[in-house]
Amino acid sequence: MQKFLRHPVVDTAIKALSRNRLQTVLTMLGIAVGVATVLAMMAVGAGAQRSIEQQVRAAGLNQITIRAGNWRPKITDSDEAVAHQGDARESLRHPLDRRNPDVLPIAFHPEDDPMEKHDHPTARQRLGDLEAGLGSAATMTFDDAEALRQLPGVQYVAGGIHENVRVHLDPSTGSGSPRATSRGDQKRWFTRMHGTDVMMPSIKRAWTFTSGRFFTEREQDRASQVVVLGQVVADKLFGPGAAPVGREVMLWNQTFEVIGVVTSATWVVQPAPGDDQFDAVYMPYTTTQRLLNLSKLNDITVTAESSGDISRLSREITKLLRIRHGIGDHEADDFTLITQATKALTTGGLPPSVARAVASNVAELEKVTLEQLAMTMERASRTMTWLLAAVAAVSLLVGGIGIMNITLLSVTERTSEIGLRMAVGARGKDVMRQFLFEAVVISAAGGLAGIVVGVIASIGIARTLQWATVVSPLSVVLAFGIATAVGVFFGWYPARRASKLDPIVALRRD
């Protein structure tokens, strides 16, 4: 550093810049504002990008669920599809969500009356495929899932069996809190059971484990009696902040070991009683099949590698399953494809503010697919980014013109110095380098100041506007690069002018 500062070019630059100290500092300030804005812009952009990604993941944009049975008429016309989304909405609602009590949740087990006690897996619960209401619709098998896994463009496949269950604290180990024992509704919780695949956490990318883990391949192969609790269930049974992992719970009078607690990884989706994800328990589908004497699956969840691929993949899946199930050309499907587009809109996987924002932009929320929704969000963040980009561009332009101005001033003031340097042997490029360096010193120093301000501003935006911002190292490097580039760009003309000076004319000036 000492050596660098002593280098004649650097030394000359420092002397020259300190000569017009106020102009230099003001020009640096202009660049600093520009760079800070660039940084904030990228931070906001990246933050928005991340929010959208979380949103998309949380809502499962790339997800297709294939349900056993044809509970919705096959629809090819898209307008008709919209008209029928209403049906889908009711069917997908959680059984405890009784906002619309007159509509029966037909996709669920007919025995699933939340008001009724049925805790015996060997009695009414343990009905077998036919009696379990899957009946002739019980068409989905593990082999179907395996076949779907082979389709190109498929990312993950998970078969699932879904039931409503009562989860009890195991009386032998479940000491719980004194309040839990004194109040019945806290030691017992009526919730949703998902018998599912080890793949599930990969599909639900907006999951995070509060504690513990998901079940393993081995546990799935062995149909182990392990269970992962949704955050809501864990809180209800064990109380908030408790550590349920390693404890035991009862389902269908069977003991299950709690191996993990899962919650939402994003602020967009908050676990709430009655939701399908976190007011739920998860176990290997093999365990469910064993205990409930089932061989079929309720549904298969498929994720596409690309969310834009959903429509194509849906057609492929339909084609494949029709062949596998031996369905003739004029017969109806014995399964139903649900893309998350319909689901997310009808069940509200989005925070109300976002939904409202979107709703004000489009005439009919019903018509919006989630793809469009994501695009709208992206457009919103792009608008913000463009706005900041404009501010950044203007301040960098102003800063750049400042640099050009101060460098031109410097060239004029130091004309005889330039002449002298040329007389003692400086070539045009030596002179050019000197002035370019001085311009870059201003812009780089302004850039460094701007980076500090920009990082602080990004944190400030995140704190005050509740808008996630991400300052990546790359953006810092980029911001500094832009500052330097501004110096080079706007210093070029004055530096070139200096280098083209005629030494005689320059010498004569004083």
Place this chain on the structure above:
Amino acid sequence: MIAVHDLAKQYHVGDHVVNALKGVTMSVGAAEFVTIVGPSGSGKSTFMHILGCLDRPTNGRYVLNGRDVSTLPPDELARVRNETIGFVFQGFNLLARTSALENVELPLLYTRQGVVRAAERRDRAMRALEAVGLTDRADHHPNQLSGGQQQRVAIARALVTQPSLLLADEPTGNLDSATSHEVMEIFARLSSDRGITIVVITHERDIAAYGTRIVDFRDGLVVSDRANEAREPARVG
């Protein structure tokens, strides 16, 4: 050392052409101390700029140390200026807020090998300052030095690359008579002791008398070119 043949320089000012030099032919041997005199506007400075490779002639040839430099490209001319020529100006042209030593170091930033290392720069600059008797003023800035001292710093700067040709355009123009003579003594000594070829422009008779040869310019032409009997030419090398 220097051989110019039919050297001409025209300036275009607006519509009309100024013939600053109208065909100058002369040669200067090594270690000669030439003084150029002549009225203002007679083309002395123009001639010296061409000799100093700061400018190129419109016409004619200029051979410096056996090399035709009249048509060299600008970067090459810069090299020649750096290595072969030292300049001293009427107005000293020292960098303000820069010590005498650093002023003297200046040509060493632009050598063929690039920037000379700091220690060596300092060493060579100190030796040049020694030659003009100013080692004790090395750290002084120009505004802390008298006119004569400033001009001596400028001479040291011209010497630091050890040129074979020293050009001075009215070096005593801004100095009083006593310091003028001090400065001219230095030139005379450099010529006789080191064998440096020196060309000094002046319009003062007594200053011109320092030269071993006096050339008179008038209207862009040499009107008289005679040896100065008062001084013996110091033939070295």
